Amino acid sequence: MLDANVREQLLRGKSTEGGIQPFSPLLPRAHSLLPYLELIDENRWYSNRGLLTCHLESRIAQMLGPSVQVAATSCGQAAIEAAILAFAGMASIDRPYALLPSYTFSATASAVQRCGYTPYFVDIEADDWLLSADALLNHPMIGKAGLVVAVCAYGRRIEQAPWVLFKEKTGVPVVIDAAAAFESISQSPQELLGTIPVAISLQATKTLSSGEGGLVIGTTPDLYIKVAQATNFGFFGSRETTAPGFNGKLSEYHAAVGLASLDEWASTQKAWCAVHAEYQRLAMNRGVQELLFASPGVASCYVLFRSPSDEAVIRIVRSLEHNRIECRHWYGRGLHSHQYYASCPKDELPNTTLISGCLIGLPVAIDLSEVKMARILDAIVAAL
Secondary structure, three states, X not given: OOOHHXXXXXXXXXXXXXXXXXXXXXXXXXXXXXXXXXXXHHHOOOOOOOHHHHHHHHHHHHHHOOOOEEEEEOOHHHHHHHHHHHHOOOXXXXXXXXXXXXXXXXXXXXXXXXXXXXXXXXOOOOOOOOOOHHHHOOOOOHHHEEEEEEEOHHHOOOOHHHHHHHHHHHOOOXXXXXXXXXXXXXXXXXXXXXXXXXXXXXXXXXXXXXXXXXXXXXXXOOHHHHHHHHOEOOOOOOOOOOOOOOEOOOOHHHHHHHHXXXXXXXXXHHHHHHHHHHHHHHHHHOOOHHHEEOOOOOOOXXXXXXXOOHHHHHHHHHHXXXXXXXXXXXXXXXXXXXXXXXXXXXXXXXXXXXXXXXEEEOOEOOOOOHHHHHHXXXXXXXXX
């Protein structure tokens, strides 16, 4: 029972006492969810690919194009795992490695390992922070790689064409981890969707959200069946496991949040565009616009500042902290620097080292005020 005392404690728990958080999600309000929650009550179907989940998949597929298939999962990492199992399978003795960038979130490597692969970290390009399909064609480990995971760093665009060609030339399956890239995909589905499966996160920090959830999207005719099987213990059409799988299904409650988010998608995009335009205007007024990365260059749930030097990074972070402004190095110094992944094989990673050291994640929210944006940028300028 949520009595008044408990409610007050829970509200106090989110207080930042005048500081600025790195991200403040804003999902659909309770009144927007109510029609969907009432459907759940009437259906008495709460999980296992319920009617709301199927409706969410159908609406997103219709948004993206007639040949697009969409399968929902319980989270973004589950989407990566399901895409791997569906289109690459478990790792083999002959091809035990997965090539992936070190400059990514931990979920990428975790998904790879849970499918039996050993992560092999390769470097990103300095200009776009992404893997290069051309550069990997002659990689010395390509003969032992059973998988490549290309990552849309900070929701940046990855076009299908170079990776389709890579797969044709090498025979190595590819999965695109596009966790935060739904915005760009919804705007350019013809370039960004195809036979290479794309994994999306619907976590609360993403611009389209179900609170927690994920999607696998592509144009392969059997994508839906394969992903549904992978996320349901390898079952399909019976209770016999006929392929590798796990429990990665989206609940109907999360689907309700996703559907309400879709209902508000147009206004959500408009609000995010306004926030980023204002951030960029304020940065221009302060002469630091060239160092600020905002939408559409990255997903709307990110605003990044590229420090001009290692020394400046330290000063900027200290200045932000002094002004009670939280910031993040979202991908840290790369996964190869994490204790758990330190023993994984890797290439030399000069671009990863360069980029990871200078990119600072700034606070952003769909309702972040101009006053707070100015406060953030003033703290940065004071440290330069």
